[in-house]
Amino acid sequence: MSLCPADPAFADSLRDVLDNKAFRDLAPHYLEEPRGTWTGTAGLVVAPRDVAQVSAVMAAANAARVPVVPYGGGTGLVGGQTMPEGPAPLLLSMERMTTIRKIDPVENVAVVEAGAILEDIHNAAIGAGRIFPLSLAAKGSARIGGNLATNAGGVNVLRYGNARDLCLGLEAVLPDGRIWNGLSRLRKDNTGYDLRNLLIGSEGSLAVITAASLKLFAPPAGQGTALAVVPSPRAALDLLSMVRDHVGEAVSAFELISGQGLGFLAETMPQIRRPLDPAPEWMVLIDLGLPAGLDPAAAFESIFAEAWERELVSDALIAQNQAQAREFWEVREQIPGANRLIGSISSHDISVPLSRLPEFIDRAADMVREMGPFRINCFGHLGDGNLHYNVFPPKGAAVADWRAQTGAVKQAVHDLVHQMDGSVSAEHGIGRLKTGDLERYGDPVKLEMMRAIKTSLDPVGIMNPGAVLRADIG
Known part of the structure; x- marks a missing residue:
């Protein structure tokens, strides 16, 4: 029909x-x-x-x-x-559905409508002495319904999890207009199938999320931020393990940044101050959130002293105040914008098992450079295995002159990810861009189950046709 x-x-x-x-x-x-x-x-x-x-x-x-x-x-x-x-x-x-219906610091729950801006939820939580830790570069315009529909990740997944890990319940409207009143605030509810997690990540292909109950957290008593220069991604991964040995699960974020990323910032956004100049080849941005009685600066000093001895870092900057910490993060958060201004041949949101990340970075670089004199900006959420691996034309060249190689570069990178037991969509979703990738790399039984769910909940096929699963939309 x-x-x-x-x-x-x-x-x-x-x-x-x-x-x-x-x-x-x-x-x-x-x-x-x-x-x-x-x-x-x-x-x-x-x-x-x-x-x-x-x-x-x-x-x-x-x-x-x-x-x-x-x-x-x-x-x-x-x-x-x-x-x-x-x-x-x-x-x-x-x-128009932007109401923050409830902030409960005792239950550590916020109930919000789907149109609420992510940053507004942050501010409402802070006003109640709590935090909502989902954080993205687009937090000033992203809406929580879309964050949940795509199971957004961001910089704090290492400690707090993806969007689905931060959601307790949903209110949603099914394709036929029926309302599912699933706004539970419970941490434990074993009453059948988990419909909440079915809709989270479904990208509007099954129902319309209209509200959500979200987990809040007490802010860490001591928060610290540092930038460290590392000789390689392997050293960065070893440093992450060492940091965890020192502070356990108090690592809120651990971001890998490449010198190419800072180079793009210098080229397109010279107004952004770069704390490390000239840019090293690799660096990491680390956030710690410690309980009362522990000093983040002292923890960093101890960490970097050991890391220096083990030749895992060659330089480090510890933020002395919140303004300097924001300055460090401004560099990281503006990298995607600089990428867009440069213009990529192919952009990849991928994940591989944590222990294989350094191998992937080395193999992918060799492979891509055999295909052409491309520039590579590899950066992202090292702590949870998610990289943004983006390929750009040579300096001074027009993107249009290299666009013919986009398909070959994308498939080569994604084939390597698949060979290494990874995912070609780590946090951005499938949308329409990756429906072919889902068919190429997805498990056939999983795809069959997904299509059965889609047919059952949306038999007419009106919900975001062509997103996630390819559809005949003629």
């Missing part, structure tokens, strides 16, 4: 269930994604004010066989928020 566009007649059918403010102009930002890889279409954009309106919209779309693309902050990097082909969809924006 084919799908139908969100045409003026369908728009008129929604005027009895939506207020006038719900109807939005079809502005360009709704149809774009940050890297410019995808440009979507839409026949209609609506922004419901509450779950009841979402329910009414979904019931109408299901009955009219109109495809629906849920839209959060538009910060996704794999095209999941855009639908470039097929009948012009209804774009369902969460931008």
Whole structure:
């Protein structure tokens, strides 16, 4: 059964269930994604004010066989928020559902609507003496519904886990308009299948997340940040192990940064101060969060003294205050923006088993450089095995002149990841960019189960068609 566009007649059918403010102009930002890889279409954009309106919209779309693309902050990097082909969809924006319904520092729970901006949740938690540790470079515009729909990662996964690890319950609307009231605040609930984790990471292909109950944490009493120069990724991995020997699970973040990344910053954002100049080939950014009575600066001094003796570091800077710590993190958080300004041939969000990361970095570099005189910016969340492995044209060359090699570079990198028991999508999701990769590398039984779930929950096929699983959307 084919799908139908969100045409003026369908728009008129929604005027009895939506207020006038719900109807939005079809502005360009709704149809774009940050890297410019995808440009979507839409026949209609609506922004419901509450779950009841979402329910009414979904019931109408299901009955009219109109495809629906849920839209959060538009910060996704794999095209999941855009639908470039097929009948012009209804774009369902969460931008009006921004209420933070509850902050409970006793239960360590926040109940928030799906349109809440991640940074606003951070600030609300801080106001109650707590933290919500999911943190991304796009925290000022990313919305929590999209973070959950993509199972976002970020810089604190090492200590606190992915988005799914930080969620206790969901409220969601199914394709036919039924509301699932699953906003549990319980840590223990063994009453059947875990539907929460089914929807988290489903990228809007099964249902629309409208609210979530989230885990909060007490902030560490002592927080410290340091930059350390390391001779190699292998040394960085050994340093991580040594840091854990010193402070246990108090390592909040452990980020690998390459000299190429700092070079791109110097080239595109000279206003960003680089604490290490000239840039070393490899460095790590470390955050510690220690309990009361322990001094992060003293812990770093002890760590680096041993690391120096073991030749794991050749230089280190310990942030002396919060302003300097923010300065260190500004460097890390601006690297993706510098990458976009340079323009990549192929960008990869991959993970491999932690012990094999140094081997992957060496083998991938040799392989890519045999394919051409490319520049490589390899950086990311070393502590949880997730790297952003991005390949760029030679300095001074136009991206367009090398675009013909994008497919070959991408497949070579992903083939190597697969050979090393890794994942070609570590934290950004599948979206539309990686549906072919999922088919190429995914376990056939897993794919069969996924398609069965999709068919069961969305038999008409209106939910974000073409995202995660390839679909006939003619």
